[in-house]
Amino acid sequence: MKINTLNKILSLKKENKPFVIIRDLNTNIDFFYNENNSTEEKNFDENFKIICIDALKKDKSSLINYNNKEYFLHVYNSPVRLIIIGAVHIASSLIKIARILRYEVILIDPRESFLNSQEFSNIKTISKWPDEALKKIPIDNRTAIITLSHDPKLDEPALIEALRSKAFYIGALGSKKTHKKRIERLLSLGLNEKIINKICAPIGLPIGSISTEEISISIIAQITQKLRE
Amino acid sequence: MNRKEDQNILSKAQEILLKGSEVALATVISTWGSSPRPVGSCMIIKKNGEFHGSVSGGCIEAEVIENAIRTIEDKKPRRLDFGVSNDKAWEVGLACGGKISVFIENLE
Numbered sequence: 566m567k568i569n570t571l572n573k574i575l576s577l578k579k580e581n582k583p584f585v586i587i588r589d590l591n592t593n594i595d596f597f598y599n600e601n602n603s604t605e606e607k608n609f610d611e612n613f614k615i616i617c618i619d620a621l622k623k624d625k626s627s628l629i630n631y632n633n634k635e636y637f638l639h640v641y642n643s644p645v646r647l648i649i650i651g652a653v654h655i656a657s658s659l660i661k662i663a664r665i666l667r668y669e670v671i672l673i674d675p676r677e678s679f680l681n682s683q684e685f686s687n688i689k690t691i692s693k694w695p696d697e698a699l700k701k702i703p704i705d706n707r708t709a710i711i712t713l714s715h716d717p718k719l720d721e722p723a724l725i726e727a728l729r730s731k732a733f734y735i736g737a738l739g740s741k742k743t744h745k746k747r748i749e750r751l752l753s754l755g756l757n758e759k760i761i762n763k764i765c766a767p768i769g770l771p772i773g774s775i776s777t778e779e780i781s782i783s784i785i786a787q788i789t790q791k792l793r794e
Numbered sequence: 795m796n797r798k799e800d801q802n803i804l805s806k807a808q809e810i811l812l813k814g815s816e817v818a819l820a821t822v823i824s825t826w827g828s829s830p831r832p833v834g835s836c837m838i839i840k841k842n843g844e845f846h847g848s849v850s851g852g853c854i855e856a857e858v859i860e861n862a863i864r865t866i867e868d869k870k871p872r873r874l875d876f877g878v879s880n881d882k883a884w885e886v887g888l889a890c891g892g893k894i895s896v897f898i899e900n901l902e
Contacts, residue, residue, distance in 0.1 A: 574804060
């Protein structure tokens with residue numbers, strides 16, 4: 566690999582936008598694909614572009630054959646973004662695990678005193694009403710949104726906003742009973758059942774979690790499952 | 795893809811190059827069956843054998859390092875295939891039964 570390629574990878578990564586390097590390993594010639602910047606490589610046509618878009622979507626690097634030439638497509642996706650509503654106790658263990666997975670975490674809670682807890686001192690926090698805050702964050706198909714506050718006043722406007730978005734995962738903490746009531750309220754607000762069903766609730770994979778740490782593991786496991794499905 | 799982890803490895807490679815040392819890059823370019831690290835995982839190796847990152851669960855690293863040092867010396871890229879069908883399966887085969895292809899090249 567030429568040092569120019571290495572430098573370009575590092576500078577593109579700083580921008581935090583997804584891209585693919587298309588590498589001809591036999592000639593050591595590399596070119597790049599990203600959303601706004603198509604490449605000058607003559608072999609790169611519409612079909613090749615579709616292959617790159619698909620690789621980004623699947624988050625999968627691979628060797629491909631194109632026009633009788635072999636290329637290695639190396640996918641550099643943006644990190645998974647995890648938006649948490651509710652700076653409550655469980656958020657802190659969830660954030661710890663999310664950090665191991667290198668997620669970009671954003672914590673939203675209008676109660677500033679909750680956000681000021683030491684445990685949330687080194688992540689991005691937004692002290693606004695969740696729906697208002699969510700409207701200002703670009704939510705793409707690598708974003709997961711979860712509500713933890715237990716308070717319908719905070720959780721539900723966030724869920725409604727989340728259901729309108731491209732988020733790949735939407736989860737809501739609360740028992741089956743709580744969720745049943747939540748569904749009734751969302752239905753009465755005019756949302757249809759099919760859309761409401763996109764909410765994972767009770768949140769997390771059913772592994773019999775009891776402690777907040779165990780519940781956090783079950784939530785992250787479910788997010789991983791949705792991300793990779 | 796473990797983007798930030800690989801970024802750290804590549805930043806490290808840039809650092810080494812800026813210091814004037816030679817460094818090789820090994821990248822998993824293809825896998826079949828179960829394999830511990832996904833395609834795209836990489837590792838950098840210095841001439842003295844010092845390395846950062848990983849391309850497997852530890853099963854093939856030694857072989858990759860040895861070949862990377864050769865690549866630094868003869869400036870020739872290499873492609874290594876590991877797996878049960880490999881001649882070297884007894885030495886460096888993947889315990890998980892998978893197969894893996896690693897591309898080794900100089901950063902120049």
